Amino acid sequence: MTRAIALHQVSKAYGRAPRAVDNLSLSIAPGEFVVLLGPSGCGKSTVLRMIAGLEEVTEGELLLDGEPANHMPPSERGMAMVFQNFALYPSMTNRANIGFPLKLENPRQDHSERVESTARMLGIESVLDRYPAQLSGGERQRVAMGRAISRRPSAFLMDEPLSNLDAKLRNHLRAEIAQLTAELGVTTVYVTHDQAEAMSLGHRVAVMRGGVLQQVSAPREVYALPENVFVAAFIGTPRINLLRAVVHAPLDGRMSIDLGRQRLPLPEPLSAEHQLLRIQQGRDLIVGLRSEAVRIAPPSHARPGEVALSGVVEHVEYQGHEALVHLNTGSQPAVVPELESARPQQAARRRRRAGGGGTGVGVLERLRERATGHVGGPVVSLDEPVSGRQDPHSPDRPGLMAGDLVVRTGPDMRLRRGGQVPLLVDLEHLYVFDQQGRRICPLPRDVPGLDV
Template identity: 50%
Template sequence: MTELELRDLRKTYRSRGRPPVEAVRGLDLLLRSGELLGLLGPSGCGKSTTLRMIAGLETVTGGDILVGGAPVTHLPAQRRNMGVAFENYALYPPLTVAENLAFGLKARGRRADADRRVAEMAERIGLTPLLDARPAGLSSGQKQRVALARALIREPDVLLLDEPLSHLDAAQRDTTRRELKRIQRDLGHTTILVTHDQEEALSLADRIAVMRDGVIQQLGTPYEIYDHPATVFVADFVGEPAINLLPATATADGHAARLSDVLELPLPVRAEAGRELIVGVRPEDWSLTGADGLPARVLAHEPLPESGLATLDLAGVDRPVTVLTGPDVRLAHDERVRLTADPRLTHVFDAATGESLR
């Protein structure tokens, strides 16, 4: 049973002649034993730096890292018992795939059962036909799967995966992702997975942390993050196609948001009269029914495999609104429609702070 805890973890990169870069600015995080945390955030927000510090590949500027309650903050990487698969998989070029996989095991004096475990892991990750190949002869997707298998085979306390499937094609990514989840669950690795692929994070993770500028903006289950984004940033970052974010002002009675001179949207919470807001409605949360909806004009409608995506113009609103439609809906250019949003599914943020009003 291995908990992973970060306490006020910090990293400032300093290089001569350049201003310091505060890459990680005080992370507090407690992962339960066996939990899989998805770490999401835009490029440069500090995801890899965080993983490298936990792995012991980067020094820490401040704070602590605890594994099973014991600090490992200043232990060398090889004494942390962590499985690491980063995007730039460092395989040993002179060794075969099988030898690469066995390397960590043999170093730990488990030669006896190493061959059996290598064969077993190769089978699970689809590497059996490649066991005698050398890294130079592998595609980047194949190398990535070797790196993943090598991280898993050591049965580490903590598994740190930084974009581990980024070089795989869609089909391979699907099967490898499923196998990864199965192994992770079977063996109970406490895991942090960094990915740019939201679908990957939402489908694999027990909880998701959304990072921005070196801090965690929100930590929660995939449902919490998606259904109750704590900030405009999180609402905008999670979800594809992206949420509609519309500047608005609370009406005099505070029960609606004025989107333009002629349009109001009912609010799920009461806002102070005149307060500047950002109202968020996900494309799938609009409906095109109801005679008293907002009047809108169709700019475009593109069919998607299982639905359709409409772009609409709302009178007096300066940005187009996207709406997910049913697969059988047909909308013509310039067609007039009425748009309603269920207030229970409408998100409201303070325009100044970006924080949710709920």
């Protein structure tokens, strides 16, 4: 038996602190694999624990197979959890660990056959009579999964089960989990902060930020049609290039997007999506360009829909099969606060305390920080850039600053640091977001090939 899970406007609060989960609605079909994805502290594990019954629902309703389950004890939900830290009993053999939940359910029955079949499924039959301390990390996680599988639960709840493993083993077990859950056909809710796990495992990915559900879509749609800047920045490696921009739409001239030192002219006749940008004339916007939407090539090699740009090479990351080129185009990056390092923010906070002390200005700054950190706060920062950023085309700049654009290229391309290179931007893969981070362009539509 597999289970349908539905959360309707569910919230979780701890005392007077901001809600850990705020008004979340999510329906999971029987047998579906849904991944809860987001940065640390976004509330994804809290959602999982509410489904399991380990946390009470503060507001809203949890339904299991259409029946209210807010107050149903965990033991009656028929679910099995797999934790990050394995949670095995060190004094028991692995055989006993796998069979322990079965023994609790029916102490007098012989469960050896089910334990053996579960071990064969996971390829750990040879280590059943060892103890957890005698196993590798991957083997211990298989034993933990075996303990969950042996119960034949109606749903698997997995809380970052691979985060303690090394990269190679993590990739291997990820493929095994995908195959195993597909064979069993059991509803699975999987929590992770690793987008690679989310994109490769889930039938759907639910992206969370600050306790609020941002988007629930198939992996390809989350990547191709992000609802807002946060989703666009969180999904994709390397991270999408986000640049501050202004639309220029003169009545008697060509429409363009101003990136600061350079402009992206929009091809004519304008597409329906680019026509919509006309009403954004003069407003601050955010332009998103994924690294594969820009290529290093001269204007003479432009394909239909590509426009020219240029950049100064700041750094080249050699990846083996490709290279990531960091370029400075003179644009101002838009910052997604939750995805940036906390160190600059802490330094800024110390400066405010030193300068403001207990004055009213310091109080206002602290209130502003608290407001912007709330779950409904902005997803991007359009504040002025840090002083000291220089024009990359200025001849008297003393040194190269951080790049604002990352481009994928072949591993054999030879580039000189500080050299200026021509770029071609594919406007068909151009994202435009408003000041609140909501996507304006491309328009909502079906992504070709999503059902393949």
